[in-house]
Amino acid sequence: MTETRVFFNFDVTADSHTLAAYRQRGGYQALEKVLKGMQPIDVENEVKASGLRGRGGAGFPTGMKWSFVNKQSPVIYLCCNADEGEPGTFKDRWIFENTSHQLIEGMIIASYALKVRHSFIYIRGEFDLPYRRLMEALKEAKEAGLVGEKILGTEFSCDIIVHQGGGAYVCGEESSLLTSIEGFKGYPKNKPPFPAVKGLYQKPTVINNVETLATIPWILANGGATYAAIGTEKCSGTKLFGVSGHVNRPGLFEKPMGYSYKKLIYEDCGGILGGKELKAVIPGGSSTPVLLPSEIETLTMDAEAVQAAGSMLGSGGVIVIAEGTCMVRLLQVLSRFYAHESCGQCTPCREGSAWMNDIITRISRGKGVKGDLERLECITKGIMGNTVCALGDAASMPVNGFLKKFRHEFEYFIEHGRSMYDGRLEI
Amino acid sequence: MIEITIDNKTVEANEGETVLQAALRNGIEIPHFCYHPCLSIAGNCRVCLVKVDGRPKLMPACNQTVAPNMVVETEAPEVQSARAAVMQFIMLNHPGDCGICDKAGECxxxxxxxxxxxxxxxxxxxxxxxxxxxxxxxxxxxxxxxxxxxxxxxxxxxxxxxxxxxxxxxxxxxxxxxxxxxxxxxxxxxxxxxxxxxxxxxxxREFMYKSRVWYLEPVRSVCTRCARGCSVNVWRRKKHWYVRSLGEEKNITAYRISPLENPEINGRWICNTGFDLHKFMARPRAMAPMMAGNTVTVDEASAEANRLLAGATNPAIILSAHASNEELQAFKEKLSPRVQVYTREDYCPAEGEVVEDDLLIRADKNPNSYSVHAMFGQKAFSAAAGHDVVIVWGDQVDYTSLGNAKIIHLTSYAPEQETRADVLLPISTTFERSGTFCNFEGKTNRFEQVFDKPKLVQHASDLFGRL
CATH class of the missing domain: 3.30.70.20 (Alpha-Beta Plaits)
Incomplete structure (x- = not known):
């Protein structure tokens, strides 16, 4: 193995998720090193030095997020966002199923750095095996004195509270995740105030993604500079990419940032199903704008490059679309998802997402009329930037992207009342 | 005080205030649905989006706290288009059935x-x-x-x-x-x-399809259902829209009651009992003077009352806690030296009614007990004192408790009892006169006349001069 791996550094076996197996591959050594030999500020500086950026989608530098919190506050909370709901994304599930202890260790280290006594994991309600694995791991860790009172015999105590979600995509948005933990309906909150100032139970709160927190032990064990050396200059480290869609070997891959999309699709995933041509790639989960084959020709997987290409790295859920797929129907599936998952709090997203779904569904049934595409663009313009949280943008971006790049398919569908690609996709 | 600029106009804002509050206080209109001054900020309607200098996105004015030198634009083109988009979204599934909607006109x-x-x-x-x-x-x-x-x-x-x-x-x-x-x-x-x-x-449900709101106008009044004395609006038909041929009673009907903002007393709220004030007022009235059950003229009735009082050796009066301050004053000047004064509570809490709570409702179900007690003390009537003539002011009186005394009754509503007063003089209700009440905290609240009094009904304050 030539590449450095943070996650894929062991063989998955029947008991590779247990504490014993995790200890065998060097687990909880970083925690011991931190608790017995480092000050909280050193941990924060180490994370800052690593250049680690949030893995949930927005890519905000983790160390900077931590530094925003007033450490003098008597109560600070840490929340792990494990409500992995973005279509196309399935990285956190793997972490829970195979190496929950890595997350627990990362959370305790982060709690130590942030002076947190109680930290929370908000886990997606549909996760079954991941939830059971996490609870088993927590039990093991508690019995081994790695979580709870006086961890590893030091003065530091921290409990991890697990909260199962009720199945709402919007609860992956940080402020609605907090309202959900508080016991209210998962509605996002208006910002400001930001969670770092007034978050869970009105106390300063840090919210990090599962992958982000599970990376922390490696950084502390090997040093921030070592981590920063991996990947690109502005986007360091490795990242889990989940590839789904029309590829021969879909699955989860750990790649350093700056890896080539083409290599990922044609080498790691074995190319497109049935040797078909590549039609489009959704680079980072369903809400990111779609990219054409010409655009990913030389594109590398790091936040800056993908942003320059007009899309977003997002959560790393790469959806590959082969030639022959009807983009109208594909967009209909996506828009139905967002219409279904809009929380209904603020007007533009509540009405707009359902409206867009109505129009796109009508087009995909062959009942499209002239002016529908302009209408869709007008709706996305009314939604974007005008909503409480980012769900409105997430619902609008794919519509904008599809209309921009595959407008002829929509026009064909409206004019002829049927798709350019009739029949099943033969693969 | 902070100075901020809204639409090129410098306005003064209080520290911690939101842009919307500052704008509204300074007479700049920013549309808003979900914002209400008495409720927490929800920020969900998105119609109050404004442009704040230095912010990449439009901000909801209701949730944007003012900061020194903040520059806000409420009429910028992007604000207008966002507003129009939000209205488009709001109207998307709104039925637009204003023609049959009671809210039309105040919606x-x-x-x-x-x-x-x-x-x-x-x-x-x-x-x-x-x-x-x-x-x-x-x-x-x-x-x-x-x-x-x-x-x-x-x-x-x-x-x-x-x-x-x-x-x-x-x-x-x-x-x-x-x-x-x-x-x-x-x-x-x-x-x-x-x-x-x-x-x-x-x-x-009560007001539904009774009237279009633009036929109505509010008149300032005071709720008489408890000692809080909340300010209310009584909605009557506008003179311009009076019904001339059919259903003339519509012209003297109170259609509905709504709270009138009064930060001193009730804020912006009243209780459901207050919302039912017009129904309470619409009970069967005492419309004509009566003597021992027979209808007589006003002059005959007051002459008889005068005769009774003149011949009395030990007359008394039981005051009404529904009397206004002005009526109590008139009584004090004209009649009180000649009679023994007692007080009472006209109304007691009804069965199933909320007696008292922390918000508005008070246990004393009369509007002006405060003034009655302040002017005449608090002394309950006792039949044992041997009064031979008793003037009873107000309704809900049990004649049997008055002993064998001759009764002169001043009331707005028809007595429910079989036994009759010797003289019954109908008086006006709070809707038919103007005046003031003092609530339980001693705060004075004014009510205006909503309707003209019926012909044979008199104001209590006028009666005392004649007796």
């Missing part, structure tokens, strides 16, 4: 649609339907189609009346307001949601 959705909306809808989809005319309680119907989910009513039951009976259920465009546990919405303050609802989603 904020209607107002903003004309002011800020686009002329033509861009939607050609059929409207999504929800449940219309939902039974919410004996008093309120809810039309989920008209609801714009601003959550004002939900926040009211959580933050003001504290019953937490309403909530928004389901998700996305399927969301709707409902009583959460399938019980009637029986909050004692429930009717306030009718007033704060910005559209015709929550409607009074």
């Amino acid at each position: 904020r959705v209607q107002e903003y649609q004309f002011k800020y909306g686009m002329a033509e809808p861009i939607s050609i989809e059929p409207k999504h339907h929800k449940k219309k005319f939902n039974y919410l309680s004996e008093r309120i119907v809810l039309d989920n189609e008209r609801c714009i989910l601003c959550s004002r009513c939900v926040r009211f039951t959580r933050e003001v009346s504290k019953s937490a009976q309403l909530g928004i259920v389901e998700r996305g465009s399927h969301s709707y307001v409902a009583r959460l546990d399938a019980q009637p919405f029986d909050d004692p303050y429930s009717d306030n949601v009718l007033g704060i609802c910005p559209t015709g989603a929550l409607l009074s």
Whole structure:
């Protein structure tokens, strides 16, 4: 193995998720090193030095997020966002199923750095095996004195509270995740105030993604500079990419940032199903704008490059679309998802997402009329930037992207009342 | 004080205030649905989006705290287009049935649609339907189609009346307001949601289809149902719209009661009993003077009352706690030296009524006990004192408790008893005169005359001069 791996550094076996197996591959050594030999500020500086950026989608530098919190506050909370709901994304599930202890260790280290006594994991309600694995791991860790009172015999105590979600995509948005933990309906909150100032139970709160927190032990064990050396200059480290869609070997891959999309699709995933041509790639989960084959020709997987290409790295859920797929129907599936998952709090997203779904569904049934595409663009313009949280943008971006790049398919569908690609996709 | 600039106008804002509050206080209009000064900030309607210098996105004015030298634009082109888009979204599934909606004329959705909306809808989809005319309680119907989910009513039951009976259920465009546990919405303050609802989603069953609101006008009055003495508006028909041929009683009907903002006494709320004030006032009236059960003229009745009083050796009066300060003053000047004065509470809490709570409702169910006690003390009538003539002022009197004395009764409403007063003189109600009450804290509150008094009915203050 030539590449450095943070996650894929062991063989998955029947008991590779247990504490014993995790200890065998060097687990909880970083925690011991931190608790017995480092000050909280050193941990924060180490994370800052690593250049680690949030893995949930927005890519905000983790160390900077931590530094925003007033450490003098008597109560600070840490929340792990494990409500992995973005279509196309399935990285956190793997972490829970195979190496929950890595997350627990990362959370305790982060709690130590942030002076947190109680930290929370908000886990997606549909996760079954991941939830059971996490609870088993927590039990093991508690019995081994790695979580709870006086961890590893030091003065530091921290409990991890697990909260199962009720199945709402919007609860992956940080402020609605907090309202959900508080016991209210998962509605996002208006910002400001930001969670770092007034978050869970009105106390300063840090919210990090599962992958982000599970990376922390490696950084502390090997040093921030070592981590920063991996990947690109502005986007360091490795990242889990989940590839789904029309590829021969879909699955989860750990790649350093700056890896080539083409290599990922044609080498790691074995190319497109049935040797078909590549039609489009959704680079980072369903809400990111779609990219054409010409655009990913030389594109590398790091936040800056993908942003320059007009899309977003997002959560790393790469959806590959082969030639022959009807983009109208594909967009209909996506828009139905967002219409279904809009929380209904603020007007533009509540009405707009359902409206867009109505129009796109009508087009995909062959009942499209002239002016529908302009209408869709007008709706996305009314939604974007005008909503409480980012769900409105997430619902609008794919519509904008599809209309921009595959407008002829929509026009064909409206004019002829049927798709350019009739029949099943033969693969 | 902070200076901020809104639309090139420098305005003074208080520290910690939001842009919307500062703008409204300075007479700059920013449209808003979900913001209400007495409720927490929800920021969900998005119609108050404004441009704040230095912010990449438009900010909701209701949630934007002012900062020194902040520059806000409320009429920038992007603000106008965002506003129009929000109105488009709000109207998307709103039925637009203003023609049969009671709220039309005082509906904020209607107002903003004309002011800020686009002329033509861009939607050609059929409207999504929800449940219309939902039974919410004996008093309120809810039309989920008209609801714009601003959550004002939900926040009211959580933050003001504290019953937490309403909530928004389901998700996305399927969301709707409902009583959460399938019980009637029986909050004692429930009717306030009718007033704060910005559209015709929550409607009074009692007022439904009674009148278009533009035929009506409010008159300032005071609720007489408890010692709080809340300020209310009594809605009467405008003179211009008087009915001339059919149903002339409509011209002297109080159509509905609504709270009148009075920060000193009741804020912006009143209780359901207050909302029913017009029904309380519409009980059968005492319309003509009577002597021992026979209708007589006003002159005959007052002559008889005079005769009784002149011949009395030990006359007494029982005061009404519904009398206004002006009437009490007239009585004090003209009649009080000649009679023994007693006081009483006209009304006691009815069965099932909320006796007292922390918000508004007081245990004393009379509006002016404070002044009566302040002017004449507090002394209950006793038959044992041997009074031979008793003037009873006010209604709800049990004649049997008065012993064998001759009774002169001044009342607005027809006595419920079989036994008759020797002289009965009808007097006006609070709707038929103006004056002031002092509530239980001693705060004076003024009420205006809503209707003319019936011909044979007299003002109590005029009567005392004649006796």
